[in-house]
Amino acid sequence: MECGSRGSPGYGGWDLVNSRSDGAELATGTWAAGKDGKFWKGTWQARRPSGQVYDGTWRAQVELPVTSHWLDLFEAAMTNAVNGSWRLGNYSGPWTIRAHAGA
Secondary structure (H helix, E strand, C coil): CEECCCCCCEEEEEEEECCCCCCCEEEEEEEEEEEECCEEEEEEEEECCCCCEEEEEEEEECCCCCCCCHHHHHHHCCCCCEEEEEEECCEEEEEEECCCCCC
């Protein structure tokens, strides 16, 4: 993850695997984030093993100071779930980040 310390844009990648069976890769993707007042907004892209690509947007409003930084979003998820919404064309829905401290 690349992020500036003052809420500057960040970006990264992710992998989605089936942890309930064989650990097969279901999708890989990228994300980007930026801050606009109290809102964190960004874009995402997912690619299935078949090559099918999906892309859309996301946003989250978090009860953090307007001056909060990107990492504050994840630190907030250590004590409370962070919620937001995603959009893909005409489809949309909620998402939640729940973080747990490593051992």
